[in-house]
Amino acid sequence: MAETGDGRRDGEPLTEELLAELLAAPDPAVFADAHDLVHRDLATYLNELLLAKGRRRVEVVRAAELNETFGYQIFKGRRGAGRDTVLRLAIALGCDLVETRRLLQAAGVNELYCKDRRDAIIIFCIDRGYSLRRVDDELYRLGERTLGE
Structure with missing residues (x-):
């Protein structure tokens, strides 16, 4: 994966940005659904x-x-x-x-x-x-x- 100049990889949000979004969300399920977060085995x-x-x-x-x-x-x-x-x-x-x-x-x-x-x-x-x-x-x-x- 190519890294962009700001440390992102192929347009993926930075972990810090995701953390801020999670903490601002009204409910963790809203955040998980918005980012299609699932646990993969x-x-x-x-x-x-x-x-x-x-x-x-x-x-x-x-x-x-x-x-x-x-x-x-x-x-x-x-x-x-x-x-x-x-x-x-x-x-x-x-x-x-x-x-x-x-x-x-x-x-x-x-x-x-x-x-x-x-x-x-x-x-x-x-x-x-x-x-x-x-x-x-x-x-x-x-x-x-x-x-x-």
């Missing part, structure tokens, strides 16, 4: 991304280096996924930082935090579109636990 969002990116589940599961049965169960919503598995799927899908953040939220795991050394490396790699193998190489080179461990 991991499987739903993964499948939305598959469709949007024109990818096939089998190629993403393989690129994420996941056991095929386990990967399919995640996509079907039968199994949850830990943080590193979600990151592997995001990288295999070619997600940008916003999509990766949303996937992590949908999975109910911690988001990437740039003040954490390992997370900073992962953020850097995702921003540059690195493959899973290259992300793991960078993590290993810099003495951090890889996503495949």
Whole structure:
């Protein structure tokens, strides 16, 4: 996603603007309805991304280096996924930082935090579109636990 000069990504409102609008709303439901806010589960969002990116589940599961049965169960919503598995799927899908953040939220795991050394490396790699193998190489080179461990 391209960032505009004011820090917005593709016309998305800034978080601060949304917060001000939420606090000014007469009711949280009015705000949620106006912005079509819904909680997406991991499987739903993964499948939305598959469709949007024109990818096939089998190629993403393989690129994420996941056991095929386990990967399919995640996509079907039968199994949850830990943080590193979600990151592997995001990288295999070619997600940008916003999509990766949303996937992590949908999975109910911690988001990437740039003040954490390992997370900073992962953020850097995702921003540059690195493959899973290259992300793991960078993590290993810099003495951090890889996503495949």
